[in-house]
Amino acid sequence: MKPITEEKFESILKFLEEKKIDVLMITDYENSRNVNLQYLSGHPTDATILINSSGESILIPWDVSLAEKHSEVDEIINPANFSFNIFLAMKELFENRWKKSSITVGVHSMTTYGFIVKMKAIIPGIKYFEEPIQIKQVFDKVRATKTEFEIKKLLKAAQIGTRTIRDIQDFCINTPDGTEKDLSFIVRKKIADYGGDDVAFEPLVANSSRAHEIHQYPFASDQRFGLPGLALIDFGVKYQGYNSDITVPISFGKLSDEQNKMRELAIKSYEAAIEIIDIDVPLWKIHDTAEQMLKKGSYSMPYSLGHGLGLTVHDSPSISRKPTDEYSKKHWKEETIQDGMVFAIEPGAYKQGLGGQRLENDFLIRNGKVEIITNSEPLNF
Amino acid sequence: MKPITEEKFESILKFLEEKKIDVLMITDYENSRNVNLQYLSGHPTDATILINSSGESILIPWDVSLAEKHSEVDEIINPANFSFNIFLAMKELFENRWKKSSITVGVHSMTTYGFIVKMKAIIPGIKYFEEPIQIKQVFDKVRATKTEFEIKKLLKAAQIGTRTIRDIQDFCINTPDGTEKDLSFIVRKKIADYGGDDVAFEPLVANSSRAHEIHQYPFASDQRFGLPGLALIDFGVKYQGYNSDITVPISFGKLSDEQNKMRELAIKSYEAAIEIIDIDVPLWKIHDTAEQMLKKGSYSMPYSLGHGLGLTVHDSPSISRKPTDEYSKKHWKEETIQDGMVFAIEPGAYKQGLGGQRLENDFLIRNGKVEIITNSEPLNF
Numbered sequence: 001m002k003p004i005t006e007e008k009f010e011s012i013l014k015f016l017e018e019k020k021i022d023v024l025m026i027t028d029y030e031n032s033r034n035v036n037l038q039y040l041s042g043h044p045t046d047a048t049i050l051i052n053s054s055g056e057s058i059l060i061p062w063d064v065s066l067a068e069k070h071s072e073v074d075e076i077i078n079p080a081n082f083s084f085n086i087f088l089a090m091k092e093l094f095e096n097r098w099k100k101s102s103i104t105v106g107v108h109s110m111t112t113y114g115f116i117v118k119m120k121a122i123i124p125g126i127k128y129f130e131e132p133i134q135i136k137q138v139f140d141k142v143r144a145t146k147t148e149f150e151i152k153k154l155l156k157a158a159q160i161g162t163r164t165i166r167d168i169q170d171f172c173i174n175t176p177d178g179t180e181k182d183l184s185f186i187v188r189k190k191i192a193d194y195g196g197d198d199v200a201f202e203p204l205v206a207n208s209s210r211a212h213e214i215h216q217y218p219f220a221s222d223q224r225f226g227l228p229g230l231a232l233i234d235f236g237v238k239y240q241g242y243n244s245d246i247t248v249p250i251s252f253g254k255l256s257d258e259q260n261k262m263r264e265l266a267i268k269s270y271e272a273a274i275e276i277i278d279i280d281v282p283l284w285k286i287h288d289t290a291e292q293m294l295k296k297g298s299y300s301m302p303y304s305l306g307h308g309l310g311l312t313v314h315d316s317p318s319i320s321r322k323p324t325d326e327y328s329k330k331h332w333k334e335e336t337i338q339d340g341m342v343f344a345i346e347p348g349a350y351k352q353g354l355g356g357q358r359l360e361n362d363f364l365i366r367n368g369k370v371e372i373i374t375n376s377e378p379l380n381f
Numbered sequence: 382m383k384p385i386t387e388e389k390f391e392s393i394l395k396f397l398e399e400k401k402i403d404v405l406m407i408t409d410y411e412n413s414r415n416v417n418l419q420y421l422s423g424h425p426t427d428a429t430i431l432i433n434s435s436g437e438s439i440l441i442p443w444d445v446s447l448a449e450k451h452s453e454v455d456e457i458i459n460p461a462n463f464s465f466n467i468f469l470a471m472k473e474l475f476e477n478r479w480k481k482s483s484i485t486v487g488v489h490s491m492t493t494y495g496f497i498v499k500m501k502a503i504i505p506g507i508k509y510f511e512e513p514i515q516i517k518q519v520f521d522k523v524r525a526t527k528t529e530f531e532i533k534k535l536l537k538a539a540q541i542g543t544r545t546i547r548d549i550q551d552f553c554i555n556t557p558d559g560t561e562k563d564l565s566f567i568v569r570k571k572i573a574d575y576g577g578d579d580v581a582f583e584p585l586v587a588n589s590s591r592a593h594e595i596h597q598y599p600f601a602s603d604q605r606f607g608l609p610g611l612a613l614i615d616f617g618v619k620y621q622g623y624n625s626d627i628t629v630p631i632s633f634g635k636l637s638d639e640q641n642k643m644r645e646l647a648i649k650s651y652e653a654a655i656e657i658i659d660i661d662v663p664l665w666k667i668h669d670t671a672e673q674m675l676k677k678g679s680y681s682m683p684y685s686l687g688h689g690l691g692l693t694v695h696d697s698p699s700i701s702r703k704p705t706d707e708y709s710k711k712h713w714k715e716e717t718i719q720d721g722m723v724f725a726i727e728p729g730a731y732k733q734g735l736g737g738q739r740l741e742n743d744f745l746i747r748n749g750k751v752e753i754i755t756n757s758e759p760l761n762f
Contacts, residue, residue: 030695031413031414031415031491032412032413032491032493033412034412044598045596045598046596062596062683062684063594063595063596063683065593065594065733066594066595066596066598070598079683080681080683082705083702083705084683084684084702084705085705085706085709087706087708088705088706107494108494108495109493109494109495109496109498110412110413110493110494110495111493111494112413112490112491112492112493112494113488113489113490113491113492113493113494113496113497113513114489114490114491114513114514114517115490115494116494117490117511117512117513117514118514118708118709121708122706122707122708130498131498132494132495132498133495133498133499136495181573185570185573188569189566192562192566197599198583198599198600202579212446213444213446213447214444214447215426215427215443215444215447217425217426217447217451218578218579219579300461302443302444302460302461302465303443303465312412314411321464321465324463324464324465324466324469325466325468325469325503326503327468327499327502327503328466328499352446
C-alpha cells in the first residue's frame, strides 16, 4: 500500500502544472536512496518512477515480481525488454508514447549528477526543470504531516523504543563490564522480540571516551560501556517502514563540575525547546531557543535540533536554524508546527575528554496538542 | 589510515591534468554515500573533500574531532567558521585562496543534482567538468585492484564469512522450525563472535516462497526458513571497512524436476564462469559465459554476474554484460582480470512458486593465480 493520500497526490500534480513540468521523476538505487519512491508507489526500492502531469504513474523496477507484489501504479515496465537498461525504457516511453517536441522533467534534488547527464545524453529531447530543490521541497512539505495510516505505525515504533529503554537500564545495572557492542546487540534483539522489524539505524553506543563524537565511528566498539563519565546510546526502531529515534544520556560514577554542567545544559536546552513547541510556532525558533541555552553555557550544537520521523529517520520537517546563504534564503519558507507532524528533538553538549550528553524524545502533534510519544530521561549509575 | 597509495594518487592527479580539471570534489552525506571520501582521506563519513591539481587536499567534515582522529589530509576546514554551511566554506576557498578567473570542478557522478545546482548558484565562478562518469571511472579503475593493506582485510572478511557457513548448516539441521529472522540473527551474532565488525549488509534470508525475489523485501521475515523447496541466504562480513559476500543455496526436502534443473543450472553457470577466469580475460566474457549457460535452460539473470569487493560490497570491477546504449558504449573500455582484483561471482536461477538458487563465492587474483577465498556450496536437507 502506498502511504500518499489522494489529496496529497493532487497537490503534487498542481505543483507540476504551475511549474509547467511534464514529467516528475524519482529514482531510488544503491547509494542514492529516495524514499519518495515508496511514498508514491508502495514499491520499496531499486526503481525509477515517472509521473506525468495527468497523474499517470509508470514504474521501471529492477525486480518486476517485487513490484507486482508491492506497487500501486498505472503501469510497470519490465526493464528486461530493454536489455535491463532503464534509460532505453524511458527513451521509448518519452519518444513514442508521451510524444511532445520537448519534455520538461522535474527531478528530485537527490538524483545523482551522473544519472542526469547520462539521461540527457541518451534522450536529447528532454530538458530539466532548473530548480530540483523545489521538487524536494514539495515532497518535504507533503510528507511533513503524517496520515492516520502513518501515525499508527510511528506510534508503534515509538512504543517499542520506549520499552527497550528498560533493557538498557538493566544492562547498565547488571553488566557493568559489558561492551558497547554487547549493548548494541541487546537493543537489536529486544527490538525484534518486541515486534520491531529492524533497528531504524545502527545504534550509536558511546562510552565517555567516545560520546563527544556525535556520530560515532564505529557505531559501537569493543570498549567497556560503563566507563566513568558521560555516555549515551542513540537508537531507533523500524516498524513497517516507519521509524522512531531515541537518545538516552547516561552517566556513570561521580561527575566533575564541568560534566555536571554539560548534563544540566543538555536537559535545560531540551526543556526550553519543548516549552515553546505549539501549533503555528516557527520551527527555526525552536532550534534557536535550544541553541541559545547551550550557548549561554559556552557549548554549541553542530547539527539541527530536530527532524521529522517517517519513512526515513531524518524525515521532514527539519527543525533547524534559518538559512545562512543567499541561495537557501531565496528558497526558504518559514515552516511552523502543524497537526500531523511527528518529530524528534535532540539537543546535546559534547566535549572531548569529558564525553557527551544528548537527550532525545519523539513528539506527535495531534488535535492541536503536543504528545511526547517516547520516554527517555537521563540515567545515572 | 587512507587506503590509497602514492602511485594511485598520482594517476588521479595525472587524469586531472589531462582533462584540465582544477579541483576534484567528492561528497559523502546521508542518502548519497561515496566511499571514495574514505579511500582518499581515511575520514569515514559525512564530509566533502577537495583536491586541487597540485595534489593539495582539503577536508570539510561535519564532525571535526572525528576528522582529526581519522583523516590524512593537508588541511581540515571547520564548518563552524562558516555557520555550518559548507558552500560558504568552499566559496571562501575558491575565491580567496585558489584564485582563478574560472575554476573547473570535477565532480563524481554520485554527487546529487541538488548539490551541483546549489553549489553553482552560491559560487557562480565555477564550472563543472562535463563528464562526471569519467571521474567515477578513474576511481573505479584505481580501486579495482587492491593493495596488500586491503587484501589482508578482505581475506579476513572472507574467512569469517566462510566460518559462519557452518553455523547456517547447524541451524538448518537443529532448528527446523526456525524463522528467517532467527537465522539472520544467528549470522549476525556469529560474525561478531568471530571478530567481524558488522554484517556487510542486512542478510537476505529467503525461504522457498521468497527466494525468487532476488533482493528480498523485507530482508528476513517471520516465516519459517526450512519450507520445502529452494531457499537461500546471502550475507557478508565487514572487517575494518572491507567486505565479503557469500550466498549459500539451500534445498529442503524432495525437489521437483524443475527445481532440480534450477539448482543444477545455477551450479553449472557458476562453474562455467570460474572455468574461464584467468589473467587478461575480459570481464564481460565471464558474465556472458554464465548468462549463456542459464539461457540454455531458459532462465535469465536480471543482474550482473559479479562485482568487486572492497570498501563497498559492490566495488569495482563490475563483471557484467557489454553496454547497451550509445552513451555507455562511448564511455566503455574493455576491462580484464588483473592481479590484485577481489570479486564475487553469483549466478542464479529464480522462479516464483519454485524459489531460487544462487551460488556465490569470493575470488582473489594474486601472482597471476585465481584463489577462491570463501567456501560456499549447495546444501541439502
